[in-house]
Amino acid sequence: MNQPAPPTEVLTAANYKSVYKPIWCPGCGDFSVLSSVTKALAILQVPPHEVVVVSGIGCSSRIPAYTSCYGFHGVHGRALAAATGLKVARPELTVLAAGGDGDGYSIGGNHFLHACRRNVDLTYIVMDNHVYGMTKGQASPTTEPDWDNKLSPGGTGIRAFNPLVIALASGANFVARAFSGDPNGAAQIIAEGIRHPGFSFIEILSPCVTFRPEQREWKRQAHHAPVAPTDDAARAARRIMTDDGFNIGVLYAGDRTPYPLNGRSPQLTPEQLAAEFQT
Amino acid sequence: MNTRKKPHVAPPAKEKSAEAPGARATQPPADPEKAHLSLVEFMAQAWAMEAEAVQRYGELADAMEAHNNLEVAAMFRTMAQYEGKHADQLLAEMGWSEPPIMARSGFRWPSFEAPENVPFEDLHYLMQPWHALELALAAEQQAERFFGELARAATTPSVRRAALELQEEEREHVALVKAWMEKVGKPDRDWANDPDPPVHNE
Numbered sequence: 001m002n003q004p005a006p007p008t009e010v011l012t013a014a015n016y017k018s019v020y021k022p023i024w025c026p027g028c029g030d031f032s033v034l035s036s037v038t039k040a041l042a043i044l045q046v047p048p049h050e051v052v053v054v055s056g057i058g059c060s061s062r063i064p065a066y067t068s069c070y071g072f073h074g075v076h077g078r079a080l081a082a083a084t085g086l087k088v089a090r091p092e093l094t095v096l097a098a099g100g101d102g103d104g105y106s107i108g109g110n111h112f113l114h115a116c117r118r119n120v121d122l123t124y125i126v127m128d129n130h131v132y133g134m135t136k137g138q139a140s141p142t143t144e145p146d147w148d149n150k151l152s153p154g155g156t157g158i159r160a161f162n163p164l165v166i167a168l169a170s171g172a173n174f175v176a177r178a179f180s181g182d183p184n185g186a187a188q189i190i191a192e193g194i195r196h197p198g199f200s201f202i203e204i205l206s207p208c209v210t211f212r213p214e215q216r217e218w219k220r221q222a223h224h225a226p227v228a229p230t231d232d233a234a235r236a237a238r239r240i241m242t243d244d245g246f247n248i249g250v251l252y253a254g255d256r257t258p259y260p261l262n263g264r265s266p267q268l269t270p271e272q273l274a275a276e277f278q279t
Numbered sequence: 280m281n282t283r284k285k286p287h288v289a290p291p292a293k294e295k296s297a298e299a300p301g302a303r304a305t306q307p308p309a310d311p312e313k314a315h316l317s318l319v320e321f322m323a324q325a326w327a328m329e330a331e332a333v334q335r336y337g338e339l340a341d342a343m344e345a346h347n348n349l350e351v352a353a354m355f356r357t358m359a360q361y362e363g364k365h366a367d368q369l370l371a372e373m374g375w376s377e378p379p380i381m382a383r384s385g386f387r388w389p390s391f392e393a394p395e396n397v398p399f400e401d402l403h404y405l406m407q408p409w410h411a412l413e414l415a416l417a418a419e420q421q422a423e424r425f426f427g428e429l430a431r432a433a434t435t436p437s438v439r440r441a442a443l444e445l446q447e448e449e450r451e452h453v454a455l456v457k458a459w460m461e462k463v464g465k466p467d468r469d470w471a472n473d474p475d476p477p478v479h480n481e
Contacts, residue, residue, distance in 0.1 A: 012383065013334070021341040025477075026348075026402035031338055039385055136477075181392065181400070184385035209400050210477060216400045219391065 011045050013038040018068045025133075029180030029206030029215075030060050033127050036178070036204075037096070038067065039187035044094075044194060051094045054083040056103040059134045060127035060206065063098050077108030080115040080124060087122045088260070094194060095122040102132040105141040105161050112163075116170035116199055121258040123193045123200040126163065127180070129208035129215065137211035163203055164240045168233060168252055173198030175236065175252040179222040180206040182248065192250060198258040205246070218246070225249030321429065321438045322373050323382035325445055328422065329366035330378070331385075331393040333359050339397060346404040354411045362395070394418075394425035405473060407466040416456045423449035 016038035024030050041051060051069035055061035057076035064071025074082045083097035097115075104112055104126045115124065130147070132138040139152045141161035148155050167175050174196040178186035186204055193200035205222060207215035221244075229250040230236050236252035268276075316324070336359035343352035370378065392398060397414040423446055430442035 010377075010380075010383070021345050023345045024342070026339075026342045026346060026404045026406075027400045029399065031342065031399050035334070035338065042383070043385075179391065181398065183392070184387060185391065187385055207400055209402075219398070219400070222391070 011042050011047070013042045016041045016048055016051075016068055018066050020065050022062070022066050024059060024062070025208075025210045027207075027209035027216075028059070029129065029204075029208070030063070030127050032180040032183045033060070033125070033186065033204050033206050034063055034066050036180070036183045036186035036190055037063070037098075037125070039183065040190035040194065041069075041094075043187060043191040046094050046194075050092070051096065052083075052086060054086065054095065054097045055079050056099045056108055057134075058100040058103045058132070059208075060098065060100040061103055077103055077106070077111065079103065080108060080111040083122050083124075084115055084118065084120050087120050091121070096125060096194070097122060098125045098127070100133070100140075101126060101128040101130060101142045101161075101163070102138075102140040105163055109141070109161075113166065113170045116167050116172040116201065118259050119171055119173055119198040119256050121198055123190065123202065125190065125202050125204060127204050127206035128163070129206050129212060130160075131208050131211045133208045133211055162241070164201070164251065165237060167201040168237055168240065171199070171256065172201040172252075173254045173256045173258065174200035174202075174250070175240070176200075176202045176250045177225075177248055178202055178204045179218065179246075179248050180204055181219040181222065185224070185248065189250060196253055198254070198256055221246045222248055225251060229253045231255055316429070316433065316435075316438055318435065318437045318441060319373070319379070320381070321433075321441060322369060323379045324386055325426075325441075326366055326369045326378050327382040327386050328393045328395050328425070329362050329369060330382070332362040332395040332418070333366060335393075335396045335399075336362060339399075339402060342402060343404075343406075348404060348406065350408055351406055351411045354408050358411075358415055389425070389428075395422040403471060405471050407470055408463045409460060409466050410470075412456055412460045412463065416453065416460065419449055419452040419456055423453060 013035065022031060022034065037053075041048070048068045049070065052072065053064040053067050053069050054072045054074060055064050056074055056079040061073060061079070064073050072082055072086075079097045079099050083095050087093065087095040099108070104124075128142055130140060130142045130144065132140050137149060137151065139147060139156045142163065143156065144160055145157050146155040164175050164177060174193050176189045176193060178189045180186065189202055193202050205218055207218055209216060223246060225247045227239065230252060231254050233252065233254065239247070240251055336355045340352045340355035340359065343349070343355060370376075386393070388394060395418045397418050401414055403410070426442045426446035426449060430439050430446055433439040433442055
């Protein structure tokens, strides 16, 4: 844990922030996402020592260090693998996985599919800026095909990945889109995702003002979803596939039973675990 | 900006549900939700706005410190202190030892952000004090408009009085920030030029 603030009677967002200052670029949307995560935890009043933030590699994956919760800054694309193992072994913990679009949809893409399918009760927050920021601005899976820059002149010409549709099709039990420029709204969505049983996927549009300065305009494009959440996957799929990509809100909240099924817990005591390695 | 006068806000117990005859605003309330705010709800919202501004200025200062822009960081830190004093004064006005729960979990504002928040995306690592003040000015102007709108929409006299009072204070802050901007002076046109920029593909 990163030296949590002294406990108070009522936990506030400040109780979930560490003493370390983020080194993200000034103007980065991830500052706001960090704020939303801490606000969401304050809404839920879950003690920091009962929360674990797991990440992969990338700018946004630095987020565990900036919280006072337990954290694991893991291997590129493997946040969900670590988070899944942790949640199955320690189901009493609140487990958040976090990262960016490059980490989660490219090298971590296969883990993403299967985490949705397994439906373990954890929350995955992807700060999507449509670019690899940490490595200086390469096109990511969610980059628009016509984004022109020196590294991909004329654009990649490759269709962008649609993470919400993939999550829905793969079995995620909660699918939402938020916007970093709406920190209180994003906090509410994160809190809702944590409360919802099963695998919750929250895509947060988080501008990269350094490599995609045009994303400052997102605050004029983002808007609240004009519809209530649905538990009908077909309806949700139609919504997600036909919206403008800036529709903010809970787009799907299903009722699949989370893994492990039938309330079985695979949790072993440390003594039982140790016994398995003896003889 | 620490210019708040002694408040004249009536305590919530004396709240009236309807305003005095003849006191109705000439324009209809713009937002039915705002029109029915009680004084407690209004002051909780006002406190939340200041508290969010404190948090935001603190985060902006952290960002600037991380990038060694210490002059602007100090300026944001000062802004956070001012907003913190305003938040404390609002608590004192209401006789609250701590903010009500409704104010702590975050309000849904008319736009995405609290009116007095400086947006994250408007930062630049080479920005100068004048830019910081320019952002603060926009935030204060938004807050002034916000309270003006609430005052116009309010149907209870105590809420309208409190909103008008806070609007006036924000107006004073606007004037103070403008005066401050004149002292620091406008930056050169090439303030954002970096001989070794982080972006290689421009």
